[in-house]
Amino acid sequence: MGNCFSARIKAESPFHSVSASGTNSRYTGSGNDLSGSSSRVSAASVPPTPRSEGEILQSSSLKSFTFNDLRTATRNFRPDSVLGEGGFGSVFKGWIDEHAFTATRPGTGMVIAVKRLNQDGYQGHREWLAEVNYLGLLYHPNLVRLIGYCLEEEHRLLVYEFMPRGSLENHLFRRGSYFQPLSWNLRMKVALGAAKGLAFLHSEEAKVIYRDFKTSNVLLDSNYNAKLSDFGLAKDGPTGDKSHVSTRVMGTYGYAAPEYLATGHLTAKSDVYSFGVVLLEMLSGRRAVDKNRPSGEHNLVEWARPYLNNKRKIFRILDTRLEGQYSLNGAQKPQRWLFNVSRTTASIGHPWKKWWRR
Template identity: 60%
Template sequence: MGLCWSSPSKPPSITTTTPSSTGNISSGPFKSTTTGTSRSTISNFSGFSEASGEDAHPEGQILPNPNLRIFNLAELRAATRNFKSENVLGEGGFGKVFKGWLEEKGPGSHSTGSVIAVKKLNSESFQGFEEWQCEVNFLGRIYHPNLVKLLGYCLEGDDLLLVYEYMQKGSLENHLFRKGSVVQPLSWEIRLKIAIGAAKGLAFLHASEKQVIYRDFKASNILLDGSYNAKLSDFGLAKLGPSESQSHITTRVMGTQGYAAPEYVATGHLYVKSDNYGFGVVLAEILTGLRALDPLRPTGQHNLTDWIKPHLSERRKLRRIMDPRLEGKYPFKSAFRVAQLALKCLETEQKNRPSMKEVVESLELILLAANEKPLERRTNRASPKNLRTFEWAVRRGFSHITLALLTCLVTTMELIKNLPEEV
């Protein structure tokens, strides 16, 4: 989860209100009651409607209530081999994430299992119960191909855990910035695919009846499955968007430096399009292979967006900063169009940024254009028909100028004949 820039406060104690067997989870409009059953119900939260999610995006939905499995601590200890260090997948502000194997009893004596990812709260983390609960309430009810699936949670005493589907390829951050032979550089095609998937996830959140502001969009929160399909993870900082009569909400500034929108950092005013700024930062990272914030870079280059904006608008400068791990294997016209889109997302005024729906459409057009094969050039190659025409003209004593004009005429007619029909 993201970092909070204001003074951290002690995380709320939950031992008196959340005993291991039963308890009430309550925070503002969220309310849930957990029992010894295998499922949980979180109700009395009218911000979402099931129909709104389906209407806004057919391949995703927002459920009226979460439908999550409640795990006990013992089975998660067994799944992760007692949270062994060798099983650590990553670590954030909330705590460490462990890879685990969950045994499931099948019919008869047969048993099956599945790989899972278990996020465990660090006892010293300032991102405690509130963020854990926010994750359950948001991600537990939202289903979309580009959002990571929350399978369930564990709440026993001071132990807070979340259980997710396992994402085989890890985070976009690892693929862009980790060096060595363990992580292979991403091709241009895969980078575009990841950008489109992440954009679709944000577009879905923004298109719901009660808009969801993700608030912590960054490369480390974009996870990749075995086919490099992108899924957004970590909803601990997500907020419901403003009402129809409001343009923004005002909240404590939280997130990750380098990705947060300038208007949010300066005023605490959070707009839906504040997410779009973070998306522009990630596009810049995809282009350059450079981190959003890196104090080890030369003076004036620590903050990627401040340094890179002039390079994104000029073709010659863009070539200089493209990720060298691409080894020049990318269509430059496609890269330049992505750079132009990144600039639009990085607009200082939030109202000037494109919507995420527009971003998705732009990226899909860029991908389509990059995959299209250019019309075969015939001007430098003589076809059999050209040769026959040329031989006929030579036999009849045409001048060189006339021969050249005749050849150009035949070639032009062939090009016109082979032009694709208009749609």
């Protein structure tokens, strides 16, 4: 899973809605169509009804693991098995049989990532339940696969597919022999995959606002295919004639849309703003917020905005490690889109279609 955690503004986790029958069907979308139009289940026809913990667990097709299963799979949660850690808890590498889902010897069977919840807060349980709720119903090639969970006494764990390349954050900002700078083509591939994942969440089939899009939550498989992870803060989008969802402000500083921070009005465009910030990070090699930068350069969006409105200045924000890897046209493609997003979410319009055309 890589390091999937960073400081959040606040914490709150709403729950999704399902049909009265509580079927195990998953929403699903095409990996090639940004609209996610090939989904099998339409959320538009499903009345929004709050679900209890029992209903969420019973309606998902996820595997229910025992705590002993996962303790064995991770070699008793050994420190050298840690993939990442943060406010939620720690993520451990483990191994299970791909058919029986039972623990196997290290190096055999299927590699998994096991997220273990810290046992010192109710809010953590709410986020744990939100992950089960959303990833138990949603399926798309650009969403990380949740295999199962453990709910046993005080133990709360989640079992995911293992993402061998770790997080986008590591590849952009960590230095070392393992984390080589991503090429221009790989950065564009990752950006497109992440955009497809968000477009699916925003589609009529899912109608979900991710609410925590950032580089640490974009994970990469062995072929650098991007998958969105960590749905603890996700929320259902507006229904009917409503234009937004009113909620407590939450997310991660530097990525949250200004209008959302000011009003608490949440829309899919809030995610699009966050995507724009991440795209800027990918182009520039700079973090969204970096207090170690000179005065005036702490906030990436504010620093980059003057350069985004001038085609001749776009190269001033590009990562110097990318020199010679892109064409003039290729570098300018996302420029106008990013400029609009950096100003206000109200100017975004139909973001995915516009970004796709560019």
